Amino acid sequence: MKNIVALVAATALAAHGSSAHYIFQALAKGTAKGVPYEYVRRNTNYNSPVTDLSSPDLRCNVGGAHGGNTSTLDLGAGDPFTFTLDTAVYHQGPVSLYMSKAPAAAADYDGSGDWFKINDWAPVFNGGQATWTLKDTYSYTIPRCIPSGEYLLRIQSLAIHNPGATPQWYVGCGQVRVVGGSGSGSPRPTVKIPGAFKATDPGYTANIYNNFHSYTVPGPSVFTC
Ligand SMILES: [Cu+2]
Numbered sequence: 001m002k003n004i005v006a007l008v009a010a011t012a013l014a015a016h017g018s019s020a021h022y023i024f025q026a027l028a029k030g031t032a033k034g035v036p037y038e039y040v041r042r043n044t045n046y047n048s049p050v051t052d053l054s055s056p057d058l059r060c061n062v063g064g065a066h067g068g069n070t071s072t073l074d075l076g077a078g079d080p081f082t083f084t085l086d087t088a089v090y091h092q093g094p095v096s097l098y099m100s101k102a103p104a105a106a107a108d109y110d111g112s113g114d115w116f117k118i119n120d121w122a123p124v125f126n127g128g129q130a131t132w133t134l135k136d137t138y139s140y141t142i143p144r145c146i147p148s149g150e151y152l153l154r155i156q157s158l159a160i161h162n163p164g165a166t167p168q169w170y171v172g173c174g175q176v177r178v179v180g181g182s183g184s185g186s187p188r189p190t191v192k193i194p195g196a197f198k199a200t201d202p203g204y205t206a207n208i209y210n211n212f213h214s215y216t217v218p219g220p221s222v223f224t225c
Contacts (some may be wrong), residue, residue: 005101024171024172025084026040029081039071039073039174042063044063045061056112056193059173060173063158064171065110065163066107072105072175074176079142081141081142083138085137085171094217096119096154097120098219099151099152100113100152102151106150107175111151115192115193116189117190117223130215143187146178148178150176152175157170160204160208163209191219202215205212
């Protein structure tokens with residue numbers, strides 16, 4: 001068993017050094033794949049992860065603090081949307097969706113306000129095996145009850161494939177204008193980013209190769225209408 005664990009770890013390290021990582025590049029309405037960087041802020045760190053839990057880059061990736069050349073996508077409350085990557089996510093770990101309402105235009109917002117979570121793709125445990133949702137597209141819907149307005153719509157892959165090493169965050173932010181929202185209140189619970197994720201979070205320190213039978217995705221609980 002030890003040898004299998006060592007082999008898995010070595011394979012993960014090899015993959016890490018030799019092949020491309022992945023970038024959340026596109027956002028579109030429905031299940032379309034979208035155009036890279038039309039509605040997703042362009043990052044400047046190629047496909048490298050963010051690893052510093054105290055960095056503002058955790059919000060929208062390196063280079064994603066503002067949306068100068070990024071358009072804002074109109075979505076109705078309740079509409080489906082899809083994020084597409086250049087390469088499918090292949091590091092094990094949860095994928096999560098967050099939103100944060102901009103004070104005015106999404107393009108001008110740095111994401112320093114309140115964030116709420118709208119979905120987790122957590123592992124499914126079956127017969128002692130964990131299955132992660134590792135894909136090149138992630139589709140979900142805008143909650144019907146949130147206030148109309150402009151938001152950052154953030155997707156995150158937390159890579160915990162290499163226990164003992166620093167986990168990696170692959171993140172991207174789309175800019176959306178939500179119309180027809182029925183909610184006038186503020187979705188809860190909210191967190192700040194950075195700040196939402198701690199080095200002591202069980203979902204951050206988990207060893208997915210050793211006695212892995214349950215998992216708690218880092219961050220706040222998922223907001224539902
Ligand atoms: Cu990697």
